[in-house]
Amino acid sequence: MKLLLDYCNATEAILIAEGIETAQELECLHSLGVHYGQGFFLGKPERAFGNIGDEAAEILERLNGKENMLSLDAQSF
Numbered sequence: 001m002k003l004l005l006d007y008c009n010a011t012e013a014i015l016i017a018e019g020i021e022t023a024q025e026l027e028c029l030h031s032l033g034v035h036y037g038q039g040f041f042l043g044k045p046e047r048a049f050g051n052i053g054d055e056a057a058e059i060l061e062r063l064n065g066k067e068n069m070l071s072l073d074a075q076s077f
Helices: 002-011 023-032 054-064
Strands: none
Touching: 023 054
């Protein structure tokens, strides 16, 4: 993952991690500096975009050191 992230950063590409299903996976990807992510831990598929789950929001607020107004459509973690 780190090699792919380094390549994306060097080429100004955006890396989206898929299949985030646990708090541990979210924390690991965040610590690596992954740009975006999706998966059941962040939110179940819905017809309309919505906010991420409460537990995921709390983890991201803690990791980022600030309140995070994240939604599934346009925010990074």
